[in-house]
Amino acid sequence: MVADLLAHASPGTEEVPLTSAAGRVLAEDVHAAVPLPVFTNSAMDGYAARWADVGAASDSAPVSLPVAEDLPAGRTDVPALAPGTVHRIMTGAPVPEGADVVVPVEATDGGTGTVVITSSPAAGSFLRHAGEDLAAGTTALPAGTVLGASQLGLVASVGRSSVVVARRPRVLVLSTGTELVAPGEPLAPGQIYESNSLLLATAVDAAGGAARTLHFVPDDVDQFLATVRAELADADLLITSGGVSMGAYEVVKDAFGALGTVEFVGVAMQPGGPQGAGTVDGVPVVTLPGNPVSSFVSFEVFVRPALRAALGITDPGRLRTTARLAGPLTSPAGRRQFLRGRYDGAGVDLVGGPGSHLVAHLARANSLVVVPEDVTELPAGSEVEVVLIEGALQ
Numbered sequence: 001m002v003a004d005l006l007a008h009a010s011p012g013t014e015e016v017p018l019t020s021a022a023g024r025v026l027a028e029d030v031h032a033a034v035p036l037p038v039f040t041n042s043a044m045d046g047y048a049a050r051w052a053d054v055g056a057a058s059d060s061a062p063v064s065l066p067v068a069e070d071l072p073a074g075r076t077d078v079p080a081l082a083p084g085t086v087h088r089i090m091t092g093a094p095v096p097e098g099a100d101v102v103v104p105v106e107a108t109d110g111g112t113g114t115v116v117i118t119s120s121p122a123a124g125s126f127l128r129h130a131g132e133d134l135a136a137g138t139t140a141l142p143a144g145t146v147l148g149a150s151q152l153g154l155v156a157s158v159g160r161s162s163v164v165v166a167r168r169p170r171v172l173v174l175s176t177g178t179e180l181v182a183p184g185e186p187l188a189p190g191q192i193y194e195s196n197s198l199l200l201a202t203a204v205d206a207a208g209g210a211a212r213t214l215h216f217v218p219d220d221v222d223q224f225l226a227t228v229r230a231e232l233a234d235a236d237l238l239i240t241s242g243g244v245s246m247g248a249y250e251v252v253k254d255a256f257g258a259l260g261t262v263e264f265v266g267v268a269m270q271p272g273g274p275q276g277a278g279t280v281d282g283v284p285v286v287t288l289p290g291n292p293v294s295s296f297v298s299f300e301v302f303v304r305p306a307l308r309a310a311l312g313i314t315d316p317g318r319l320r321t322t323a324r325l326a327g328p329l330t331s332p333a334g335r336r337q338f339l340r341g342r343y344d345g346a347g348v349d350l351v352g353g354p355g356s357h358l359v360a361h362l363a364r365a366n367s368l369v370v371v372p373e374d375v376t377e378l379p380a381g382s383e384v385e386v387v388l389i390e391g392a393l394q
């Protein structure tokens with residue numbers, strides 16, 4: 001449902017300089033305007049030679065040859081190599097026509113007028129051939145690729161200074177709850193610090209969206225609706241937290257329920273049971289439960305993959321693996337449970353219990369352990385499905 005809502009919320013594309021493209025998602029195929037390597041060049045500092053001239057060199061029968069040219073990296077006029085001569089060459093310099101081997105400087109006396117070569121690598125050694133990494137005209141990166149360090153390095157290597165990327169969906173984040181107080185302020189009895197908006201905004205940004213946090217509101221339907229409606233026009237998605245369960249003061253459910261365009265349901269999962277989704281004034285809305293772990297897990301399960309799919313990311317889900325449970329667990333029948341875990345590459349330890357208020361335990365987790373609806377207990381050593389979340393293996 002969230003994926004369907006967001007599929008129509010894709011906010012188009014924009015061209016950005018490569019220097020501000022980190023983390024963005026390619027909206028075009030990037031073609032290689034040049035091959036990689038751009039030209040055949042040396043992998044070693046040494047001497048470009050003809051193997052026929054140097055192949056037999058040894059300590060007991062060294063080969064002495066005149067050095068015809070000096071080729072530092074960046075030299076653009078490279079004369080061909082005449083038989084019976086060598087060119088001194090540096091790593092990255094173009095290999096001259098006629099050369100079929102580079103003899104590393106360590107196998108020579110390092111001479112500049114004449115060089116004495118005491119051994120030669122096999123014919124063809126230490127040449128990095130034009131196009132062996134990427135042929136000119138082929139696709140360097142397809143649309144849907146997330147641009148991290150190595151991808152940006154590649155795009156720069158084929159000469160591009162800008163790229164067309166998906167615009168970031170603008171995501172409004174709004175927490176509700178009369179008990180909430182901004183961090184840094186004093187707490188009165190019964191009050192707690194508001195944390196979901198920062199948690200969700202950070203998760204939105206990390207998923208590729210552009211979060212804007214509205215000042216959280218108390219459990220007052222009119223104030224809630226006024227706050228939302230004042231901002232909605234500039235948003236591609238609204239995420240709320242809190243106010244969706246069965247209590248007497250469920251501001252989100254009361255306000256949006258009356259509109260008839262947002263559906264509230266109980267999902268057979270834990271945490272994250274009470275959920276809502278729909279549109280308000282035509283803008284997609286997802287209403288997450290207020291318990292912080294429930295908000296986090298709901299975002300992971302429903303919103304993150306939908307947001308990333310809307311951005312055009314080829315593989316929008318988290319990496320999943322199977323791992324052996326360090327200890328036993330129990331799980332309620334009929335609900336898919338997402339327990340917090342710490343995965344070490346082989347096994348997974350549970351971090352805290354199933355309670356959806358356990359934020360300190362959540363912060364120590366690097367994975368979610370998925371327990372299917374029909375499983376009520378598992379012994380230590382069982383294989384479980386593990387979803388790797390931020391910070392996995394770190």
Ligand SMILES: Nc1nc2c(c(=O)[nH]1)N[C@H]1C(S)=C(S)[C@@H](COP(=O)(O)OP(=O)(O)OC[C@H]3O[C@@H](n4cnc5c(N)ncnc54)[C@H](O)[C@@H]3O)O[C@H]1N2
Binds near residue numbers: 177247
């Ligand atoms: N009688 C029932 N009670 C509850 C049910 C139920 O089915 N029947 N479901 C429980 C489940 S499961 C969840 S999850 C919560 C969801 O409740 P709400 O979405 O209405 O959330 P709140 O009641 O507003 O808050 C729940 C909890 O989380 C704290 N909270 C809320 N917002 C924030 C925030 N921005 N930062 C930090 N902490 C927050 C809030 O203080 C509450 O402790 O309902 C159960 N109840």
Ligand code: MOO
Binds near residue numbers: 270272273274294356
């Ligand atoms: O199902 Mo609720 O989301 O755990 O506390």
